[in-house]
Amino acid sequence: MRWSLASLCLALAAATAAFAQDGSVTAPKTVDAGSAFSIETSGSGQSALYIVGLGQVIKRDVQLGQSISIPAATIYNAGHYIAFLYVAAKPGSGSAQPAEFDVVPASPAELGFLARPSRLPVKLHDGITGAVYVFDTYGNLVTAPSPVSFELTTPGASNQNRTVTTRDGAAWIAMDSSPKEGAAHFVARAGDVSSTRIIGQVPGDPCSLQMSAKPDGKNLDLETQPVRDCSGNPVPDGTIVTFTENYNGGQSTVDVPLKRGIAKVEMPAHPGASISVASGVVLGNQIHWGK
Amino acid sequence: MFNKTLVLCAFAGIAAIAAAQPDVRVEPAHLEGPRILADQTATAVVENYIESWKSLNEAMEQNRPGLLDRDFVGAARDKLAATIDQQAKLGLTASYKDRSHDIQIVFYSPEGLSIELTDDVEYEIQVHDKDKVLATQPVHERYIVVLTPTEVRWRVRVMQAAAR
Secondary structure, rough: OOOOHHHHHHHHHHHHHHHHOOEEEEOOOOEEEEEEEEEEEEOOOOEEEOOOOEOOOEEEEEOOEEEEEOOOOOOOOOOEEEHHHHHHHOOOOOEEEOOOEEEEOOEEEEEEEEOOOOOOOOOOOOEEEEEEEEEEEEOOOOOOEEEEEEEEEOOOOOOOEEEEEEEEEEEEEEOOOOOOOEEEEEOOOOOOOEEEEEEEEOOOOEEEEEEEEEOOOOEEEEEEEEOOEEOEEEEOOOOOEEEEEEEOOOEEEEEEEEOOOOOOEEEEOOOOOEEEHHHHHEEOOOEEEEO | OHHHHHHHHHHHHHHHHHHHHOOEEEEEOOOOOOOOOOHHHHHHHHHHHHHHHHHHHHHHHHHHHHHHOOOOHHHHHHHHHHHHHHHOOOOOOEEEEEEEEEEEEEEEOOOOOOEEEEEEEEEEEEEOOEEEEEEEEEEEEEEOOOEOOOOOEEEEEEEEEEOO
16 A cells, blocks of 8 residues: 555644644743743643743743643733743643734833924924833833823923824924024823923024114114024024125125124125125115215 | 645645735835934834734744844843743644734934834744644734844834734
């Protein structure tokens, strides 16, 4: 009688399965990360219990027929595990079918909080974004929906508060930058855990430019009023202000950085000259110097 | 005769496994977040993630944590390396053969520095003690994976089975 290769393989597999009935393991379906739990065994004699997963691998020598206590903080990495019995001295022994269980994350203990940008102009709609991943004390992503509150606080301005529920461990928010310049505290909070980022809110572009002129011999002393953005915040020193003088078909241009909020320059007092001031895309007033 | 048959069975099995490529299904992205996901980005993320299973399997089979470096970073890399260390100390190796993936990208963070996907994955765990197979178990789980961009590819930063 000739056996085919396939039928022989099947017979060998069945024989292996028949040997593997010396004990069985029963595990709870889910276990909280880091908590104590028990695995039940049946059968008799000594064996080794293996718990294997991508997160951890452990082995315990056990007495079959007893409940095996797994102490707290033994299995703490969330994920899927199999538990099975095996006796090295008795190949083919052990549990025919591994038990499967999931280790689920514990409560939130840490936030991965990324806020962008670190610096932006005031009064920018949805200009600040924050993304949060919620982790437990063992660094497992807390996948159960958890409320995360976001708070943006700028001294002297009203706070913004919003709460978002995580989905698969993640939550995000977009918030407006405050009308007032200064360092904003951007806080994400889940339960008792919080994480803070500092966002620099700087004045926006100048809102209006106003200059005045005073004669000084053959020259004109040109000086702006304190330059502010549209929310009234002083535009930072160093911002370039451009003075342009047109006269008799000629043109002179001088770039001046703001110093203590104002820009000053001395330009020739050409009779009939037209002088303008600008910063970025903002154009200020014009002065016509009489003949 | 019996030994030769066993060897043939083993070779047949090895050949079948070596030839097996996982079935990969990608669901339309169901995005949380304001950032638009470009097709090229989505394709790269899925490709890199599928490749990470190959690295994972090789690292676990050979107990070589260095094989994780191309595809894993941060906590995911550290945890997997610790697992390899534990199984090496027990004289074990394990294979994680992925059979099928059903992937959906669910979150692209506003600043573009992380992408989260879910994967309804079927794979087989086989635990070995040298040449002996200690256990074999098919698994069907939902994984949650967070990837972050690095110089040339997306690498897995979080990889975690969620209870189904």
